[in-house]
Amino acid sequence: MAERNTFIVENGHSAVRQLRYLPAVGSAYGVEVLDFAALRSMDTQRRRTQPQRPDFHVFALVGSGTGSHEADFHNYRLGEGSAVWIRPGMVHRWSDIDACDGPLILFRPGFLSGFTASEATAPACWHLDQQRLSLALLAAEHLGHEHSTAVHTPRLASPALLSHLLAALILRALPDTPPSAGAASPGSRPAEVFRAYRAAVEERFTDWHHVADYARALGYDVRTLTRTTRAATGTGAKTFLDQRILLEAKRLLAHTDLPVSGCARRLGFRDVGNFTTFFRRQTGVPPAAWRAAYSTVGTRGV
DSSP states (O other): OOEEEEOOBTTBOBSOEEEEOOOOTTOOSSEEEEEHHHHHHHOTTOGGGSOEEESSEEEEEOOBOOEEEEETTEEEEEOTTEEEEEOTTOOEEEEEOTTOBSEEEEEOTTSSOSOHHHHHHSOSEEEOOHHHHHHHHHHHHHHHHHHHHHHHOGGGOOHHHHHHHHHHHHHHHSOOOOOOTTOOOTTSHHHHHHHHHHHHHHHHTTTOOSHHHHHHHHTOOHHHHHHHHHHHHSSOHHHHHHHHHHHHHHHHHHHBOOOHHHHHHHTTOSSHHHHHHHHHHHHSSOHHHHHHHHOSSOOOOO
């Protein structure tokens, strides 16, 4: 199960708990299959209801019951057929899963390959109709049986098989998305370009705020990055980059006590004025006003 440590932000305190992947004994395969009941039994202090930020994927299906969930400032009602996919770095909390039942799968980044575009465009929560839910639950059950076999009979363990079964489950559960012009399949060249761009953005978005910086570093031109990003996500490369910076800004403002000027420095803005202009352009309100509405830590300075 995941190891829970406090997430500390440089020069500021955070209300978010960082969850690090730590597999159960005998389950070091990069994936672990649980269910909501197991989560509740392991979390008697109800820490699941507080903001947390995993460094691994969490994929869950609600087979029965109702509840609620919050991920990166969006609230979701859970019910039979709900699918939840929390990606590494997302700040989320299980607001209320006391009545939810169904499988819950944890897996390391990189364990599931070839899903760059799907992962980037899938929401944190969506709904499956009854037929697709039944098939997805069957796929999850198969994965659970193979995972249990790998744990209890190591000679039969196959990480490759577990990876393929997890891929089958997510393919079965992913929401339908209309094909866009020029959309790329997971193994195609455009998908590889977007995968490289997304990885570079994740690594350098606090330093590089212009698509041209990534184009130079990756050896592509800006038009190529824009075209492949739009094919994968429906938005251009600049919008994708700005949304990533904005998301981190919201996380810092809501979940830490860093002053706005400190958030600006953390995100690579030359001064607080530039940061405020960027934030207001993206959200329509200044950072301090947004913080006042979404803060989880308490009173903060500007």
